[in-house]
Amino acid sequence: MSHKVIIPIGPYHPLQEEPEFFRLYIEGERVIDIDIVIGYNHRGIEELSEHKHFDQVAYLVERICGICSTSHPFAYVNAIEDLAHIQVPERALYIRTIIAEMERIHSHLLWLGLAGHFIGYNTVWMWAWRYREPILDCFEMITGNRNHYAMMKPGGVRRDILEEHISPLKKTLDELNKATDMFYGAVVDDPVIKARLKGIGILTKEQARNWCVVGPTARASGIDIDVRRDDPYGAYDRVDFNVIVEKEGDIFAKTLVRIKELYESIRIIRQCLDKMPKGEIETKIKEIPAGEGIGRVEAPRGECFHYVRSDGTNRPIRHKIRAPSYMNVASNKIAAVGGTISDAAITLAAVDPCYCCTERCSVIRKKDNQKLLTGWDLIKLSQEKTEKLKKEMGL
Amino acid sequence: MNLKLKALTKSIWVFHAACSPCNNCDIEVLDLLTPRYDVERFGIILAGSVRHADALLVTGVPNYKTAQRIKKLYEQAPKPCFVIAVGSCACGRNMFRESYNSPCNLDEIIPVDIYISGCPPKPEAMIAGIVKLIKKVGSSKGY
Numbered sequence: 001m002s003h004k005v006i007i008p009i010g011p012y013h014p015l016q017e018e019p020e021f022f023r024l025y026i027e028g029e030r031v032i033d034i035d036i037v038i039g040y041n042h043r044g045i046e047e048l049s050e051h052k053h054f055d056q057v058a059y060l061v062e063r064i065c066g067i068c069s070t071s072h073p074f075a076y077v078n079a080i081e082d083l084a085h086i087q088v089p090e091r092a093l094y095i096r097t098i099i100a101e102m103e104r105i106h107s108h109l110l111w112l113g114l115a116g117h118f119i120g121y122n123t124v125w126m127w128a129w130r131y132r133e134p135i136l137d138c139f140e141m142i143t144g145n146r147n148h149y150a151m152m153k154p155g156g157v158r159r160d161i162l163e164e165h166i167s168p169l170k171k172t173l174d175e176l177n178k179a180t181d182m183f184y185g186a187v188v189d190d191p192v193i194k195a196r197l198k199g200i201g202i203l204t205k206e207q208a209r210n211w212c213v214v215g216p217t218a219r220a221s222g223i224d225i226d227v228r229r230d231d232p233y234g235a236y237d238r239v240d241f242n243v244i245v246e247k248e249g250d251i252f253a254k255t256l257v258r259i260k261e262l263y264e265s266i267r268i269i270r271q272c273l274d275k276m277p278k279g280e281i282e283t284k285i286k287e288i289p290a291g292e293g294i295g296r297v298e299a300p301r302g303e304c305f306h307y308v309r310s311d312g313t314n315r316p317i318r319h320k321i322r323a324p325s326y327m328n329v330a331s332n333k334i335a336a337v338g339g340t341i342s343d344a345a346i347t348l349a350a351v352d353p354c355y356c357c358t359e360r361c362s363v364i365r366k367k368d369n370q371k372l373l374t375g376w377d378l379i380k381l382s383q384e385k386t387e388k389l390k391k392e393m394g395l
Numbered sequence: 396m397n398l399k400l401k402a403l404t405k406s407i408w409v410f411h412a413a414c415s416p417c418n419n420c421d422i423e424v425l426d427l428l429t430p431r432y433d434v435e436r437f438g439i440i441l442a443g444s445v446r447h448a449d450a451l452l453v454t455g456v457p458n459y460k461t462a463q464r465i466k467k468l469y470e471q472a473p474k475p476c477f478v479i480a481v482g483s484c485a486c487g488r489n490m491f492r493e494s495y496n497s498p499c500n501l502d503e504i505i506p507v508d509i510y511i512s513g514c515p516p517k518p519e520a521m522i523a524g525i526v527k528l529i530k531k532v533g534s535s536k537g538y
Contacts (some may be wrong), residue, residue: 049495
């Protein structure tokens with residue numbers, strides 16, 4: 001029983017933002033400690049940004065993460081506009097908000113699908129990703145690309161939402177609302193999902209505060225923070241929406257927060273489409289003065305923060321970026337410890353630096369006998385637990 | 396075409412290795428498995444280990460930490476093995492060419508058979524790329 005086993009997981013993950021490396025210390029079935037090693041995804045973006053001019057940086061920061069590829073440019077243009085005191089046209093603010101919320105929908109659906117896959121419900125994966133496709137189609141219609149939309153530019157947006165885009169978008173939202181009803185029902189009513197997710201990977205309010213988690217991870221632990229409401233940017237102060245907060249802090253609460261946020265995002269987009277005024281979509285910027293500015297955005301995973309300092313030339317001399325996962329990943333240290341190995345896959349995924357561990361993961365006995373456990377085995381363990389539970393419940 | 400290659404082109408098992416991507420090509424690769432594109436009907440699935448795979452699919456720009464690992468992965472793969480570079484980063488390092496942490500192109504580390512460019516390439520483009528690869532292998536004698 002007291003064999004201490006180390007499970008290295010990673011570093012390659014096909015689904016993650018960063019290929020991370022986790023080292024799980026196991027005693028029996030329990031995880032007793034966890035090491036997190038990151039840096040496999042370091043591309044030197046902050047340094048690269050200091051060699052590009054202000055317009056180019058928007059494209060660069062878009063490529064930090066493919067899933068929140070509007071949040072980073074959004075935070076960056078907020079920082080530039082804060083620096084240069086630029087008034088952005090009203091219509092551009094609404095378009096930015098619509099794009100950001102569409103992104104939240106696609107990101108949450110993506111997480112929901114992956115979470116389903118980890119606990120052995122591949123049906124959830126397929127359904128969630130099926131309903132993600134129409135949103136990507138809308139992105140393609142409005143921006144010209146399925147991902148990496150390149151909509152943000154300092155002073156406005158690059159493309160307008162045309163009259164003929166609005167009715168297909170509204171239709172997609174109607175369908176999505178129905179799909180969200182289905183997901184909500186499936187998650188809340190399903191006894192197996194409840195058994196797998198309730199009470200697993202708990203992050204209490206106190207712990208969440210100590211580890212400075214942000215976004216849905218914090219809101220599921222009862223911390224009422226949301227940059228959209230607390231420090232409005234874009235057109236968020238002109239629309240009405242609720243900040244979803246759950247108290248439990250377990251993975252079930254995190255799932256609920258994300259599903260309920262889908263409804264709020266749909267509401268926000270509908271309001272924006274109705275209220276959007278006509279007019280210009282960008283302000284021409286002549287020069288960017290010396291100074292410094294900050295931009296904050298509520299990305300799908302939490303607060304995304306950009307700081308830009310300029311010395312009056314056409315390049316930033318310092319560009320600091322803090323992505324939400326930076327705070328959230330560390331909280332795995334609390335959430336995963338004390339759980340079983342079969343829950344580790346879903347626990348590490350719950351903060352949404354989606355964890356899947358398809359590849360290499362080996363269990364190495366401390367001294368002599370080596371046993372190999374691939375990433376699939378870990379997922380299989382998790383899936384088998386669901387099967388076992390199903391049988392016990394007589395389903 | 397020998398028997399080995401003929402078998403290889405039938406249903407390609409893909410091992411997906413991400414060397415510091417932005418995650419976008421990766422979700423588009425996964426998108427291929429979901430109902431709209433569903434490449435599983437052609438026998439293409441993601442393999443759990445590179446030792447079981449017929450093709451190594453690489454996304455992202457290699458950095459100092461991942462470059463050596465991607466080389467190791469290729470060495471572990473049973474040969475013949477296709478290498479598919481997906482996305483502009485894997486094809487030619489995209490905008491990270493000047494980065495201090497990007498030592499070389501992917502094709503300087505391992506031999507690449509097919510380049511699918513785009514940021515990210517559409518799932519249709521990826522399917523078209525695989526089809527071209529199979530045609531190319533089918534028409535060549537030696538490979």
